[in-house]
Amino acid sequence: MIYTNWVRQCYFIGYNSLPLVGITGFIMGLVLTIQSRPTLASFGAESWLPAMVSVSIVREIGPVITGIICAGKVGSSIGAELASMRVTEQIDAMEVSGINPFNYLVVTRVLAATVMLPLLTIYSDCISLLGSFFGVNISGDVSFQLYLSQAMAELQFSDIVPSLTKTVFFGLAIGLISCYQGYTAAKGTVGVGKSANSSVVIASLLIFIIDMLAVQVTSLFI
Amino acid sequence: MDESTSSSNNTVIDVKHLCKSFGDKQILQDISFQITKGENLVILGKSGSGKSVLIKCIIGLLPIDSGKILINNTVMNEANLSQLNEVRKAVGFLFQSGALYDSLSVMENLVFPLRRKAILKRDQLLAAEEVLKSVGLIDIADKMPSELSGGMRKRLGLARTLITKPQFIFYDEPTTGLDPITSNEISELMNSIQQQFKTTSIIITHDMACAHTTANRMLVLDEGKVLVEGSFDELSQLDNETVKAFFKI
Numbered sequence: 197m198i199y200t201n202w203v204r205q206c207y208f209i210g211y212n213s214l215p216l217v218g219i220t221g222f223i224m225g226l227v228l229t230i231q232s233r234p235t236l237a238s239f240g241a242e243s244w245l246p247a248m249v250s251v252s253i254v255r256e257i258g259p260v261i262t263g264i265i266c267a268g269k270v271g272s273s274i275g276a277e278l279a280s281m282r283v284t285e286q287i288d289a290m291e292v293s294g295i296n297p298f299n300y301l302v303v304t305r306v307l308a309a310t311v312m313l314p315l316l317t318i319y320s321d322c323i324s325l326l327g328s329f330f331g332v333n334i335s336g337d338v339s340f341q342l343y344l345s346q347a348m349a350e351l352q353f354s355d356i357v358p359s360l361t362k363t364v365f366f367g368l369a370i371g372l373i374s375c376y377q378g379y380t381a382a383k384g385t386v387g388v389g390k391s392a393n394s395s396v397v398i399a400s401l402l403i404f405i406i407d408m409l410a411v412q413v414t415s416l417f418i
Numbered sequence: 419m420d421e422s423t424s425s426s427n428n429t430v431i432d433v434k435h436l437c438k439s440f441g442d443k444q445i446l447q448d449i450s451f452q453i454t455k456g457e458n459l460v461i462l463g464k465s466g467s468g469k470s471v472l473i474k475c476i477i478g479l480l481p482i483d484s485g486k487i488l489i490n491n492t493v494m495n496e497a498n499l500s501q502l503n504e505v506r507k508a509v510g511f512l513f514q515s516g517a518l519y520d521s522l523s524v525m526e527n528l529v530f531p532l533r534r535k536a537i538l539k540r541d542q543l544l545a546a547e548e549v550l551k552s553v554g555l556i557d558i559a560d561k562m563p564s565e566l567s568g569g570m571r572k573r574l575g576l577a578r579t580l581i582t583k584p585q586f587i588f589y590d591e592p593t594t595g596l597d598p599i600t601s602n603e604i605s606e607l608m609n610s611i612q613q614q615f616k617t618t619s620i621i622i623t624h625d626m627a628c629a630h631t632t633a634n635r636m637l638v639l640d641e642g643k644v645l646v647e648g649s650f651d652e653l654s655q656l657d658n659e660t661v662k663a664f665f666k667i
């Protein structure tokens with residue numbers, strides 16, 4: 197029962213975020229490429245464009261943008277949903293029917309967010325690279341194969357692993373914060389709005405803080 | 419049962435000197451009463467007199483300030499979660515608001531309380547159809563709660579309460595918002611459940627017809643205290659302003 201609910205939450209959190217994460221990822225890749233081109237061109241280093249863009253996307257932009265988008269989309273929906281369940285006594289009803297609402301509602305959502313964030317980030321990274329490929333080709337003619345080999349040239353294992361690891365914590369933060377805010381919502385519809393709002397605000401802030409800590413920790417090892 | 423058995427052995431719900439406040443606001447003051455096995459206790463009281471708070475305290479949803487609550491000899495206000503769950507297995511609770519699960523369909527709402535019991539899917543569906551029919555709802559199994567009318571939601575909440583065939587049922591305004599015909603049917607249903615399964619119930623209501631049909635004993639709450647206690651006929655004779663107001667039709 198808990199497992200099926202977890203799968204359901206993964207579907208809501210992961211699958212339903214694909215369009216939004218995809219579109220923003222594509223635009224970020226495209227824009228970053230277009231804007232970086234003149235600077236690199238002035239150094240005569242245009243061929244570095246794919247590599248530079250891919251490194252910044254994989255290390256930083258992909259994870260953070262995905263995190264922020266999910267903090268907004270997932271955080272607000274979890275916060276509002278749990279808060280309205282609290283306010284309309286649905287959580288109390290679960291409790292009296294002997295089903296542990298904490299396991300059923302909170303644990304499933306936190307785990308789903310933690311698992312889905314890295315997957316969404318991988319997806320977003322790939323779409324961003326695609327966007328960047330289009331960006332490169334606006335004023336150039338690079339085959340997809342050449343683009344890929346250029347983009348991957350500078351990417352290392354030590355770029356990918358830390359950046360995906362931090363997204364696990366992004367997911368955890370989004371899940372924990374929004375569930376906490378929703379689960380402990382104050383009575384009344386005002387409580388629902390407040391929970392949704394503070395879920396997004398606190399989760400977004402935490403994502404930047406985790407990101408900053410992650411950079412510090414990573415630099416210790418690499 | 420042997421007549422010589424003392425009445426306290428039959429007491430299944432025992433509330434002793436219950437006090438409850440929210441912040442500075444004292445809601446319940448020194449409430450004491452007992453319910454014997456198989457009895458329907460109707461609680462009357464003005465809006466805001468603390469009736470809903472009282473039954474939530476009894477089932478352990480709200481912490482109490484002082485006093486003692488026993489259900490089947492389990493001290494509810496000191497029980498740990500597994501003890502609470504053990505008692506709650508035997509309890510059905512109809513929330514005043516219905517407390518339907520918005521994200522689940524009518525059928526999923528109904529079988530939700532059965533999940534913790536090892537019951538075959540097919541038997542769950544049969545049980546669900548049976549309770550739906552008993553509250554007069556048909557052909558709505560696939561609808562979502564948001565698509566139902568107020569009265570239908572109330573009856574669905576009732577059906578969900580009854581599906582586990584609980585030994586104790588707490589009804590918070592079971593007939594509010596229903597037409598008199600359905601209201602009567604629900605009252606009759608509550609009675610027949612009591613007789614068939616020997617259930618013990620607390621019924622909160624403003625509906626005197628429902629009270630008349632279901633009550634074995636009644637209790638009037640006023641300003642956080644128990645004002646009077648007695649049978650329907652006894653209370654209807656009383657010369658007290660508040661009590662009279664309820665019986666005036």
Ligand SMILES: Nc1ncnc2c1ncn2[C@@H]1O[C@H](COP(=O)(O)OP(=O)(O)OP(=O)(O)O)[C@@H](O)[C@H]1O
Pocket residue numbers: 383440445463464465466467468469470471472514
């Ligand atoms: N969670 C809460 N926090 C603070 N005060 C509360 C809370 N729940 C109830 N109250 C207060 O307790 C009092 C009793 O509320 P309760 O819901 O028990 O009334 P009631 O007797 O059921 O009334 P009604 O017939 O309208 O349902 C009210 O004054 C209400 O303001």
Ligand SMILES: [Mg+2]
Pocket residue numbers: 469470471514590
């Ligand atoms: Mg009430």
